[in-house]
Amino acid sequence: MRKTFFLLVFGVITLAVWGQSQSDWPQWQRDAARTGRTAASVAPPFRARWFWLGPNLTLRNYAANPTWPDDLETRGGYSFPVPSPYTVTIAKGVEPVIAAGRVFVGTQEGGVYGIRLDDGATLWSYDMGDPVISTACADAQQVLFADVYGDIVALDAATGQLRWSYTADRAIVTAPLLLAEQDRVFLASHGGSVYCFEWSTGELLWKVRLPAPVQGQLAATSSRLFVPAENMVVYAFDVQNGALLAQKQVVGQSFRLTHPVVFAGKVWVTTCQIPMVGSEYVFDDVLSVAQTLTEEEALTRAFLRGQGGFNYASPDWQHLFALDTATLDTAYLIPNGPVEGVGYPLAGVGITYNDLVVTWFRTRFPTLTHDRPAFGTDYPIDIAAIDPQTGNRIRIDNGRFTDMFPGPETDNLYIFTSGGEYLWLRQYFRGTQVIHLPTSEHTLVMVTVRERDGGGFWADVVPYQSEADEPEFAQTPLEGKAAAVIVSGMVLLSEVGGILAIEHRND
DSSP, X not given: OOOOOOOHHHHHHHHHHHTSOTTOBOXXXXXXXXXOEESOOOOSSEEEEEEEOSTTOEEEBTTTOXXXXXXXXXXXXXXXXXXXXXXXXXXXXXXXXXXXXXXXXXXXXXEEEEEETTTOOEEEEEEOSSOOOSOOEEOSSEEEEEOTTOEEEEEETTTOOEEEEEEOSSOOOSOOEEEGGGTEEEEEOTTSXXXXXXXXXXXXXXXXXXXXXXXXXXXXXXXXXEEEETTTEEEEEETTTOOEEEEEEOOOSBOTTOOOEEETTEEEEEOXXXXXXXXXXXXXXXXXXXXXXXXXXXXXXXXXXXXXXXTTOOGGGOOEEEEETTTOOOOSOOOOOOOOOTTOOOOOOEEOTTSOEEEEEEOSSOSSSOSSOOBTSSSOEEEEEEOTTTOOEEOOOSSSOOOOSSOOBTTOOOEEEEETTEEEEEETTTEEEEEETTTTEEEEEEOSEEEETTEEOOOSBOSEEETTTSOOOSSOOOOOOXXXXXXXXXXXXXXXXXXXXXXXXXX
């Protein structure tokens, strides 16, 4: 049974999130709360619309517009006409951002670009000189990028001309956070510095120094900025003056590749669990004992407290926390055991159209994804919601499984975004999938290569038939997870060598 929560805080966040244009995705995970949610909806089936491959080449699908010249129609044995090698490299954790009909993205070569949303044409370019491996932020007037040497530039959104700049103390790998209605933008560095600038002018309004670097993402409400630092402390600052309001120590080895989400009165924080590498099959003995979901949750909590006599039981496996937005206190332990390992953490929770906070659970009692053992465990990995009041699981049960393929794996889970009633799942190696939550209907939307890892992947959009057909990389891309970006009528996906735009196939 599904359950929807109507909380006071949701009303505040909803106004900010849903009030944005459905044609905009102006920053990492769309909004300052990092909900990754929009009312814009793009339904299956899908086709490629355009494929931006650097400033000098955009392929445009003639099936989307008969005046366009390129064949981007997916079929067995066919690869898109992409030259090798790629000319640009987009870090795997970078999302394209969209504002006022323009797409903005930075590359590891140091180039940053403005691109027309409708047809993928390059509007302008700017040379940062050093790699950009974080997502930009933008509005209709300007776009801001930061590079790995701490250089920050705000560029005119229409022309790419420099408007203001600043050099931070150390590298910046965290996406900037924009509170446009307050004319503020926030950045954080490997030096532990947190910066607040006036968005329109670049004036430094305040700066604080933390005792550890910042590698994970930032999140905010209209009044509080939440900063996870590498001493594994989450800090809350007043957005107006930088005053420290609260702080909370959590368990984990890093915030790398994770992002907090603000929703339902909580800051949902994900960490890299301490015993990360080789966590396949760890925790299966807990699941083997449980006879009901209630018992599974109780045993999972015992495992996460180092109790119960289970193999490897330890608080070091704790990795998902619900912190009160005012105090950063925790009222409960979320019964989420080891799910993803081999060097990757869960990216973060997702927020659905009907206000559920969802994540992955390794479980004996699945209801949504499928009921088969996943790679790395003898049990399924399911998507379910977390009750903000208790931390217990709320199962999404339509009386059928999605039977999604490729299924979830302990080393290949997906980052979430939501577009209307559709929950989007994105992961570079396995591609992009979408689930219609009211019905559990599933679509394999896009995979980069059809013949890979001993299997055949029959998605709606497949650029390359085999790994031999995929162009060589210009550089080795930095690892990460970038979500599907949903705007009105289109979904944009970061590929290593460019940006792929897909749309509903209506023929």
